Every structure is written in C-alpha cells, then in structure tokens.
Amino acid sequence: MSISRRNFLKGAAGSGVLLATGAPAAQARMSKELPPEAVGLLYDATLCIGCKSCVVNCKRANSVPGGALYKEGLVPAVADSFLCTKSEKNAPMTPPYETSGLKGNEGVWDAAQDLTGNTLSVIKVYKNGTGLQKDAAVNGHAFFKQQCLHCITPACVSVCPAGAFRKDPHDGTVYYEAYRCIGCRYCQIGCPFNVPRYEWGAVWPEVRKCQLCRHRYQEGKYAACAESCPTGATIFGKVRDLREEAKRRFAMKAGTMYEYPIQTLGSTFTNLRPSAAYADRVYGLTEAGGTQNLMLSGISFDLLGFNKDIPSSALPDLTWAYIAKIPWVFLGVFLGGTALHQITSRMNHSDKEGRHD
Amino acid sequence: MIDFTRYAGARVGGTINRLLDDSHSRHLGIKLDTPFTRLLVALIVVAFAVAVYRIAFGLGASTNMTDYWPWGLWISFDVLGGVAMAAGGFIIAAMVYILNMKKYKCIARAAILNAFFGYLLAAMSICLDIGRSFVIWHPLVMWQVNSIMFIVAIHVVLYTTTLGTESSPMVFEKLGWSRAMGRVNRCMVGIALFGVLLSLLHQSSLGAVYLIAPSKLSPLWYGHYIPYMFLVSAIMMGLAMVCFETILTGKVFNHNPPRDVLEGLARGVVMMGSLYLVMKLIHLFTGPGVGYLLSSGLLGVLYLLEVVVGVAIPVVLLVRKESRKNLDTIFVASILVVLGVLLNRLNVGVFGMSSYANRMGADYFPSAMELLLTMGMIAFAILGFKLCAKYLNLFPETHH
Numbered sequence: 004m005s006i007s008r009r010n011f012l013k014g015a016a017g018s019g020v021l022l023a024t025g026a027p028a029a030q031a032r033m034s035k036e037l038p039p040e041a042v043g044l045l046y047d048a049t050l051c052i053g054c055k056s057c058v059v060n061c062k063r064a065n066s067v068p069g070g071a072l073y074k075e076g077l078v079p080a081v082a083d084s085f086l087c088t089k090s091e092k093n094a095p096m097t098p099p100y101e102t103s104g105l106k107g108n109e110g111v112w113d114a115a116q117d118l119t120g121n122t123l124s125v126i127k128v129y130k131n132g133t134g135l136q137k138d139a140a141v142n143g144h145a146f147f148k149q150q151c152l153h154c155i156t157p158a159c160v161s162v163c164p165a166g167a168f169r170k171d172p173h174d175g176t177v178y179y180e181a182y183r184c185i186g187c188r189y190c191q192i193g194c195p196f197n198v199p200r201y202e203w204g205a206v207w208p209e210v211r212k213c214q215l216c217r218h219r220y221q222e223g224k225y226a227a228c229a230e231s232c233p234t235g236a237t238i239f240g241k242v243r244d245l246r247e248e249a250k251r252r253f254a255m256k257a258g259t260m261y262e263y264p265i266q267t268l269g270s271t272f273t274n275l276r277p278s279a280a281y282a283d284r285v286y287g288l289t290e291a292g293g294t295q296n297l298m299l300s301g302i303s304f305d306l307l308g309f310n311k312d313i314p315s316s317a318l319p320d321l322t323w324a325y326i327a328k329i330p331w332v333f334l335g336v337f338l339g340g341t342a343l344h345q346i347t348s349r350m351n352h353s354d355k356e357g358r359h360d
Numbered sequence: 361m362i363d364f365t366r367y368a369g370a371r372v373g374g375t376i377n378r379l380l381d382d383s384h385s386r387h388l389g390i391k392l393d394t395p396f397t398r399l400l401v402a403l404i405v406v407a408f409a410v411a412v413y414r415i416a417f418g419l420g421a422s423t424n425m426t427d428y429w430p431w432g433l434w435i436s437f438d439v440l441g442g443v444a445m446a447a448g449g450f451i452i453a454a455m456v457y458i459l460n461m462k463k464y465k466c467i468a469r470a471a472i473l474n475a476f477f478g479y480l481l482a483a484m485s486i487c488l489d490i491g492r493s494f495v496i497w498h499p500l501v502m503w504q505v506n507s508i509m510f511i512v513a514i515h516v517v518l519y520t521t522t523l524g525t526e527s528s529p530m531v532f533e534k535l536g537w538s539r540a541m542g543r544v545n546r547c548m549v550g551i552a553l554f555g556v557l558l559s560l561l562h563q564s565s566l567g568a569v570y571l572i573a574p575s576k577l578s579p580l581w582y583g584h585y586i587p588y589m590f591l592v593s594a595i596m597m598g599l600a601m602v603c604f605e606t607i608l609t610g611k612v613f614n615h616n617p618p619r620d621v622l623e624g625l626a627r628g629v630v631m632m633g634s635l636y637l638v639m640k641l642i643h644l645f646t647g648p649g650v651g652y653l654l655s656s657g658l659l660g661v662l663y664l665l666e667v668v669v670g671v672a673i674p675v676v677l678l679v680r681k682e683s684r685k686n687l688d689t690i691f692v693a694s695i696l697v698v699l700g701v702l703l704n705r706l707n708v709g710v711f712g713m714s715s716y717a718n719r720m721g722a723d724y725f726p727s728a729m730e731l732l733l734t735m736g737m738i739a740f741a742i743l744g745f746k747l748c749a750k751y752l753n754l755f756p757e758t759h760h
Binding site for chain 2: 032033081084085087117118119120158160161162163164165166183184185186187188189191192193195197200201202203204205206207208308310312313314318319321322323324325326329332333336337340341343344347348350351
C-alpha cells in the first residue's frame with residue numbers, strides 16, 4: 004500500500020480549514036473589565052438580623068415568568084431544548100419552598116438550609132461557644148448570606164460547552180439560558196464559590212443560581228432581596244458606588260455613628276446606628292478577579308466557611324493559556340507528522356534497495 | 361451454521377452469511393457459549409435496565425451525586441479512565457501508518473478496535489451522565505470556544521468517528537467490499553494523522569478540564585502542567601494496555617503474541633513511565649512539597665499508591681533488557697500501569713476534588729446503579745472485542 008503525496012496534501016488542506024475556524028477563538032477571550040453600568044449587591048453581615056425576609060422574597064420574585072426559578076413544566080422545557088429556542092411562558096407557578104424534612108412543614112413556609120436547585124440565596128448562621136455576642140468570633144454569633152456573586156470574569160460562563168451561562172455586557176449580571184444547557188455540571192466544578200446548584204430530582208434538570216433579578220429591571224424594580232431587607236444589610240446599586248461604600252465602611256472606626264442606607268445605595272431611608280468592627284477584608288474586590296456582589300462581615304470569611312484558596316486573578320485565564328496553544332498543535336502535528344512520514348518512508352525504501360544489492 | 365439466504369433472500373442473506381463466517385478465526389478457538397460470556401451478557405442487560413431507569417427518573421433517583429459531588433464514578437472512571445485506556449489506538453496507528461514501523465502492523469487492528477470500544481464506553485457514559493441526554497449535540501451547534509468541555513465534546517465525536525473509520529477496512533474486507541476498503545486504506549495516513557492530532561488534544565484537554573479549579577482540586581494533583589501529565593500518562597497507559605491486551609488475547613485465544621513487538625512496546629512503557637515519573641516528581645517538589653504529601657492523610661496514601669505502584673514499580677520491573685524478554689513480567693507491569701493510571705483518574709476526578717464536600721460534611725460513594733452501569737459498560741467492551749475477534753480478521757498476520 005502506498006500513500007501518494009496528493010492524499011497527504013488533501014489532509015493538510017483540511018487541517019487548514021480547521022485552523023481557520025479556530026481563528027474566531029482569538030477574539031472570544033473573556034473581558035476582565037467591569038461592565039459600564041454594572042449593578043450588584045452589598046451585603047453587610049453586621050446589619051443582618053437573620054429574618055430571612057430576603058430568602059423568601061427571592062423565591063416569590065423569581066417564581067414569575069422570566070425569573071430564575073420559573074419552570075412552567077417539563078414538556079415546553081424539552082421542546083425548547085430541542086428547537087434551540089427560548090419560548091415565552093406565562094402560566095403561574097407556586098414558589099418552590101424547601102421543607103427540609105421538618106415536621107409539620109408541608110410547603111407552607113420556606114425552610115431553606117443551603118443553596119439548592121430551589122434556593123438561589125440563603126442566610127446561614129455562625130455560632131461559637133455561648134453564642135451571646137453578635138459578630139464576635141469567640142462566644143458569638145453571626146449571620147451570613149450565600150448567593151451568586153456575579154464575577155467580573157465568570158468561570159461558569161467560560162466553562163459552559165453550550166454557552167448556557169452568559170454575562171450581560173451592559174449590567175454585568177450572569178444569567179442562565181436553560182434551553183441551551185446539556186446538564187454536564189461543569190459549571191459546578193468551575194465555580195470557585197460553589198454557587199450553581201442542580202435540580203437532581205428532575206428528569207429534565209436545570210442549573211439554578213441567582214440572576215440578580217434581572218427580569219425585574221424593565222419594570223423599574225431591582226433585586227428582591229435588597230427590596231425586602233428591613234435593616235439595609237443587603238443593598239442594591241451600581242458596583243462602582245458599592246465599592247466606594249464598602250471601602251468607606253471598612254475604613255470606619257468601630258462605634259462611629261453612620262447612616263446606613265436601606266434597599267438601595269443613595270436611598271432616602273436610612274438606618275442610623277454605630278458601626279461594628281469589620282474583620283478581614285471587603286469580600287469580592289479581588290476574589291477570582293473580582294465580583295459584582297460585595298460582602299462585609301464582623302467575622303473573618305474563613306471562619307464562616309468560605310473557600311480560602313480562591314485565587315485573586317480571573318479563573319478563565321487558566322484555561323485560556325491551554326486553549327490558545329491548540330492552533331499550534333494543529334500546525335505542529337500536520338507538519339511534523341508529514342515530515343516524519345516522508346522521512347521514514349524513504350528510509351524504509353532505501354533499506355529495501357540496500358537488501359536487494 | 362445457519363444459511364441465511366433461506367430466510368433473508370440471496371443478497372441480504374449472503375451478506376449475513378459472510379459476516380457470520382468465522383472459519384478464518386477457527387484456529388483461535390473462540391467459544392461464544394461460555395459461563396463468562398453469559399455473565400457479560402447478564403451485566404449488559406442489567407446495565408441497559410439501569411440506563412432506562414436513569415433516563416426515565418433522572419440523576420437524583422439513580423446516582424449518589426449531589427451538589428457537593430457534581431461528578432462521580434461515571435465521569436472519573438468511565439470517561440477519564442476509558443479515554444486514557446484508549447490511548448493505545450492512536451499510538452499504534454501513528455507508529456504503523458505514519459512512522460512506517462511495519463513490525464507493529466500485526467497488532468494495529470486489535471489496538472485500534474480496543475480504542476474504539478474505549479471511546480464508545482466513554483461516549484455512552486457521558487451521554488447518561490449529563491442531565492439532558494437527548495440534547496448532547498448542543499455543543500456541536502452552540503460553539504463556546506472558551507470551554508474545555510466544548511473541546512472535549514468535539515473531540516469525542518470526531519475521534520470516535522475516526523476510530524470507526526480506521527477499523528472499517530476489517531468489516532469491508534469481511535463483506536468483500538474491496539473498493540470501499542481500498543478507498544479507506546488509501547487515506548489511512550491522513551486519517552491516522554487526524555487521529556493523532558485529536559488524541560493529543562483530547563487526552564490533554566481531559567486534564568485541562570481541571571485547570572479552572574485551582575481552589576478545589578488538591579495541590580497534589582493540581583498544576584498548570586496537568587494537561588501534559590494527563591497526556592504522558594495516557595500514552596504510557598495506552599502502550600501498557602496494548603501489551604496487556606496482546607498477551608491476554610494470546611493466552612485466551614490460541615495464538616502466540618509476537619515477542620519482538622511486545623519488547624518494543626515494553627520499552628515504550630519504560631520511556632514514557634520514566635518521563636511521567638520525572639514530571640510527577642518535579643510537580644511534587646515545585647508544588648505542594650513532600651511535607652504536604654506526608655501530612656495529607658488518605659489523599660497522600662492514594663498519591664503514593666498511584667506513583668509508586670502504578671509508575672515506579674513497573675518502570676523498575678521493565679527497565680532491564682532481559683526482563684523485557686519475559687512475557688509474565690511485561691504482563692504484570694502493564695497491569696500495574698493500567699491500574700495506576702485508573703487510580704490517578706479517580707484521584708483527580710473524585711478524591712482530590714473533595715475539599716468542598718469535606719467542608720460541608722458530605723460523603724460520596726457510587727450507588728448500586730452507578731456501579732452496575734459501569735460494570736455493564738466494561739462487559740460491553742469485553743464482549744464486543746470478543747465478537748470482533750471471532751467474526752473479523754483481527755490478528756491478520758497470525759493465521760497465515
């Protein structure tokens with residue numbers, strides 16, 4: 004059997020086409036800049052009283068058409084996935100409350116214990132020793148909130164093979180388009196904050212996470228958790244302003260009287276009280292390259308159970324370093340392989356001739 | 361033998377007759393109705409039932425995976441392990457068709473077929489592992505070039521097709537379709553080259569999947585070089601797998617494995633094993649360090665098991681030229697290498713990714729259904745290989 008050079012060149016031409024289709028990849032690299040009108044939340048754990056009003060209102064606000072928990076039924080979801088379309092759904096839906104196996108709770112009230120496929124944000128409690136003093140690491144207690152932090156360069160967006168996770172180029176919210184999703188759960192591996200949750204019990208499951216109530220912006224509303232927070236522990240605003248506010252609070256001397264805005268930054272409603280002693284850092288300024296949601300706490304975030312190994316640079320860069328080499332592998336294999344084939348063919352040939360002599 | 365021309369007409373029946381003709385492999389003495397084959401069939405039937413249950417009732421009902429363990433046995437063993445086991449196919453194809461090493465031609469068909477089954481196994485498992493199995497084609501139309509998973513998906517599809525094409529001359533030969541066979545054979549160098557390219561990228565990209573998780577994967581395995589470690593270990597394992605399978609088929613079927621071929625493959629295992637060992641050591645000393653290794657409990661033990669038993673001991677066993685002449689030594693060493701790399705994939709996919717689950721106090725052990733499905737997949741690969749050995753001319757040089 005002999006392989007003509009022409010067949011080889013055909014193969015090489017084919018690789019050239021593939022190389023060319025690899026070219027748009029160079030422009031697809033993810034932005035590391037904060038979007039111009041980026042919005043976010045500032046959660047100040049020292050103001051939180053653990054009423055969980057945010058958790059339950061989050062569920063209500065997201066169980067309407069367009070919301071992150073909204074699911075009309077199995078059949079339209081399957082059909083959407085097959086047709087690669089996003090259909091308009093508008094049938095009503097009851098908020099998916101967690102019973103958490105508690106006696107007497109038949110879905111009447113929400114008993115969320117952790118982020119799940121039905122819970123986009125959750126308030127948890129830290130307790131140590133007697134637990135008497137608020138925001139003290141020893142013999143104290145504290146509340147803390149978990150939800151999607153809306154990374155500036157989100158790992159979930161970069162890892163999704165079908166582009167089901169997206170980042171709005173304008174307001175920077177990271178959202179999910181279920182009809183694209185194949186359910187590989189690489190987003191759960193990729194997210195350093197372990198935020199995306201899966202509908203394990205569902206036959207046609209979705210990935211669930213906070214989408215910053217982006218479906219409410221058109222009506223002039225904002226994140227439901229901030230809207231329902233009575234103390235101003237969660238406030239909504241522009242990320243650039245929230246950063247200033249967080250840094251200002253963090254730099255304050257403990258006990259300084261401060262007018263904490265309620266609901267939104269710059270709100271006329273305020274909560275006048277002495278500031279607590281902030282610990283650690285403003286969470287979200289550098290984590291994984293920075294996030295749009297920021298957090299302040301009286302207790303270090305390590306103690307609250309947050310992952311302490313998260314790098315301070317954008318995670319998608321780590322995989323981009325590998326992906327950027329792929330076109331060169333194409334080139335190298337085809338050139339190197341062709342050359343080696345030619346050389347070894349000739350060597351074999353001359354070997355045989357040598358034997359004939 | 362049943363004459364199918366009586367039931368299906370001359371044309372179709374004749375084709376079936378030709379396919380079922382096993383006269384050329386009679387010297388191999390392959391019997392189909394054995395207790396082992398019955399066990400394989402039973403496992404496949406059970407796995408099929410599990411697959412149906414999984415599709416009908418979802419992942420939560422059939423597996424023990426949770427939000428704390430999003431990937432379990434199916435990804436780390438079936439997909440990561442199955443693909444690594446299949447690395448022999450592209451290496452042998454490269455050696456025979458690109459580098460013109462003619463002496464390995466006698467094992468090329470078996471090695472490529474083995475790889476084909478490895479990839480089928482991985483593809484079927486990933487199809488059941490993803491939550492929306494029926495839209496597994498989405499990445500192929502919804503390109504997302506930042507995603508390693510997208511690259512993995514494209515490569516699985518392309519390379520499984522490539523392996524099928526590389527194996528197709530066997531079937532064409534059996535059917536007597538000489539023109540189709542000639543066409544595929546004429547393009548074989550190009551196909552092999554394409555296969556090498558896809559394999560290099562695919563083997564390494566399975567490691568690159570974990571690049572995004574520096575804060576989750578234990579530093580014992582995480583490193584910027586993890587794609588290259590996956591590639592080198594897969595090549596090492598691919599060569600060992602071909603050794604193992606050649607000696608095993610020699611033992612089970614009545615034919616003598618070619619000795620000089622096995623010696624050459626064993627030398628390859630030593631070379632790749634040494635390279636991998638050096639990479640592992642450099643990674644250990646520049647990354648987590650020996651102190652971290654010794655203080656990390658179970659993970660440290662698993663790491664040592666993988667490196668010492670799976671790499672160092674086989675390399676020592678095979679490093680002398682005389683020991684490579686002993687088929688039993690090669691057999692034992694290649695089994696150790698295969699088990700070692702499989703353990704490495706489990707370490708990366710399950711044990712090393714446990715930090716968050718540990719913080720949350722969540723356990724994972726594969727459910728009965730996960731285990732049964734994996735066993736059925738392995739049974740499928742073994743039975744498929746056996747059937748091909750019986751009905752196709754899998755060892756072309758040995759029966760002449």
